[in-house]
Amino acid sequence: MNVLELKKYLDKEYLFYKILDYFLATFFLIGGLFFIYKLLLTDWSNNLSVGLFIATLIFSIYCIYFGAAGFFRIPYVTEVHVIINNSGRENNEKRIRDLSTKFNFFIYPYEINDNIIKFDTKKILMGNKELFFSYDDKGIYFNVQHKNFRDPKYGYYYTTRKLIKKIKLELTDSR
Numbered sequence: 740m741n742v743l744e745l746k747k748y749l750d751k752e753y754l755f756y757k758i759l760d761y762f763l764a765t766f767f768l769i770g771g772l773f774f775i776y777k778l779l780l781t782d783w784s785n786n787l788s789v790g791l792f793i794a795t796l797i798f799s800i801y802c803i804y805f806g807a808a809g810f811f812r813i814p815y816v817t818e819v820h821v822i823i824n825n826s827g828r829e830n831n832e833k834r835i836r837d838l839s840t841k842f843n844f845f846i847y848p849y850e851i852n853d854n855i856i857k858f859d860t861k862k863i864l865m866g867n868k869e870l871f872f873s874y875d876d877k878g879i880y881f882n883v884q885h886k887n888f889r890d891p892k893y894g895y896y897y898t899t900r901k902l903i904k905k906i907k908l909e910l911t912d913s914r
Contacts, residue, residue, distance in 0.1 A: 742819050745873045745880050748855065749817040753884070757813060764809025771802030812896050816884065820903060822910045823878040831874035832856075838909055844870065859886065860902070866895045868902055879910060 750757075774795060777783045784792055824831070835856060839846055844858035858870040867886040872879065883903050885895040 741873075741875060741877075742821055742880050745855065745871065745882065746817065746819045749819070749871065749882055753817055757816065760809060760813050760816070764806045764813065766806070767802045767809065768806025771799045771804075771806060774799035774802070808896075817882060819880050819882050820907060821878055821880055822907065825877065828874065828876050831876075831879050834910060835872045835874060835879060838906065841909065842905070866898060868899060870906075881906060 778792065778796055778799065784795075787795070826834070838844075839858055842860075844860060847857045847859075854873050854875065856872045858872070860868040860870070869884040869886040871882045871884075874880070883899050883906070885899055
């Protein structure tokens with residue numbers, strides 16, 4: 740399985756969640772803009788105390804930030820990362836299995852598709868992650884997803900990026 744096939748698989752697998760995340764980002768953005776409009780351009784805020792006015796302003800700015808960040812981050816949720824090497828198919832699979840042991844990933848007892856291996860992390864504070872690895876003769880391809888169905892997938896963006904950097908560093912160093 741190559742990069743395009745893994746990307747197509749991930750896009751199909753997470754289509755519903757992408758649509759839901761775009762809906763949530765739109766909802767947050769419209770909600771934040773609505774409160775900014777009500778606070779600054781209408782007489783609605785005349786009856787509010789200073790503390791409530793500032794709290795509502797901060798809340799609306801947070802909503803605008805979260806909505807705008809969603810529109811920038813959602814396209815990268817199914818991004819496939821590539822580690823190119825010519826080590827061979829068996830060696831690449833061994834490197835993935837060694838990585839899962841080192842980082843203490845929970846492996847599912849089956850391979851999803853031709854060469855897709857699915858892992859989970861069990862981090863309580865930083866949110867669970869779902870990892871998809873694929874390999875062939877030319878390299879290793881992987882994707883990391885946030886796995887909390889109560890939150891948008893882009894909500895834990897920085898912890899996901901941190902894990903991706905660790906995996907890339909480990910796979911490039913273990914050649």
